[in-house]
Amino acid sequence: MVGRAPRPGLPPPPPPTPRLPASPPPPRPVRLAPLGKAVCNWPFGDPQDDDFHFCEAEAEPGKPYCAEHCNRAYTRSTRGEEADEAA
């Protein structure tokens, strides 16, 4: 191997075209209870179903969910259903 001559005739491959990211879904507004408190947005059931509803417990300050559902949303535990009465 002598030197490093560029290989003629072979153009560099074109850079991969970046895929445009899909537009993110619009942020869901925090639902407010009549008292002006934020309520839990945790969905129950299928949005297509008639009985679809939200938890609507009082949400944690600055969070879209109540304390219980914050735990579920932010810690993916494998413990399954576990009722923890401790506040």
Ligand SMILES: [Zn+2]
């Ligand atoms: Zn909740």
